[in-house]
Amino acid sequence: MGQQMAWIIISLAISLLLTWLFGIWFGMPILGIIPSIAIFIGISYYMRKRAMARMGMGGGGGGFGGMLGGGGGINYICIACGHRFKGGACPRCGSKMRRADF
Numbered sequence: 001m002g003q004q005m006a007w008i009i010i011s012l013a014i015s016l017l018l019t020w021l022f023g024i025w026f027g028m029p030i031l032g033i034i035p036s037i038a039i040f041i042g043i044s045y046y047m048r049k050r051a052m053a054r055m056g057m058g059g060g061g062g063g064f065g066g067m068l069g070g071g072g073g074i075n076y077i078c079i080a081c082g083h084r085f086k087g088g089a090c091p092r093c094g095s096k097m098r099r100a101d102f
């Protein structure tokens with residue numbers, strides 16, 4: 001989850017840098033915001049898709065919940081035994097069949 005936070009900070013930094021660069025390029029800082037926002041949205045969309053793929057969810061609006069709940073870490077519920085845990089696989093039975101619990 002720290003990695004996701006780092007990515008958000010990196011994409012923000014890139015956006016700010018591009019705002020500055022495009023602002024100089026166009027001589028109008030307000031125009032630099034447009035491509036920066038596009039890039040920022042692109043990166044956050046990519047990160048959300050990656051997070052969703054890692055959760056093993058087939059869509060269903062889980063992405064937004066994942067973004068909001070990302071700060072404290074996402075809990076999973078093992079489908080095989082019902083154990084609640086954090087991380088990749090169930091520590092009780094070792095199953096990777098899990099669903100996110102918000």
Ligand SMILES: [Zn+2]
Pocket residue numbers: 078079080081082083090091092093094095
């Ligand atoms: Zn289990």
